[in-house]
Amino acid sequence: MADDPFSLFDRWFAEARDSELNDPNAMALATADARGRPSVRMVLLKGHGSDGFVFYTNRGSRKAGDLAANAQAALLFHWKSLRRQIRIEGAVSHATDAESDAYFASRGRDSQLGAWASEQSRPLDDRATFEARFAEMKARFDGQDVPRPPDWGGYRVTPVHFEFWHDRAHRLHERRVFTVDEQGGWREGLLFP
Template structure:
């Protein structure tokens, strides 16, 4: 897709950031060679020091943007501690970026269970075996833990670990960025004071 296929009018005529995001994600699904749903998630620890890492967006709707993780991991502890986070999608082949900031809530047990059941068996075992973000003495120790949990759950279903669930980022800011010639990029930001309020929209200097 050339940069001229998306005009400034496409931004200004769309007043629904979720609808615009859905359209951009659909374009990315067609163009990106790997993981069009990959997103950088930023959090801060108790000292205010930031951390960022890549995760996979698993779903989104008007309520927010959902990803799953081990709540005992570094990002899990940080997000549970602050209940705020930021996201950044970057689709290089489309020359597009979307940034989000907002409050974070834990998804319901029903949502977490449904997604967990959809994961491959190895991923479900891995959720039990990995003590995510904590020191690992050797690769063998991880493989041993996988073997132990594989044997433990050899018969029947693999239940969702109590420390594994999902976060939903409820955005109060969504910024759409599109690369243009001479670095005169298009930037539109949707913002609201709380996740329950309506959106305002404005264009930003690149």
């Protein structure tokens, strides 16, 4: 039964990319603020490997504030068509500036401009205000590359725990867990459904 959890993730993720119609890289990101109040939202996985799972956001957003106060997070991938989900828990750190710059440069121009125009998670009086800010950014960067905003970048979740859940008939589900051991390797086990 032994597997490396990253290899198993890669296999399941490849199957999800082949079968899910929309955003197979969508994941729920759960954080908690300094007082322990939880919050969860959907984000997109933009990179992964043995060093962790990377997503990008405005560093002034609520999720960024939570992570600044409590640098732990949980991720959940749910692929309904495959009847599978993967839970991941771990510590969170910033992705490097080079990683953030490279990913930002790969985004569509309107997405880049939107990152400059948005004060993510801050109150907005009406949609017209945001649209006006977007138009200002479009004019500001007309004819030039759009650089990454200084308050925008990546976060990496470095796993200490994985759970691979596979739906089975009559709620007799399969649940495989991997937990980091004292030597930095992975201890594997099963959970009752």
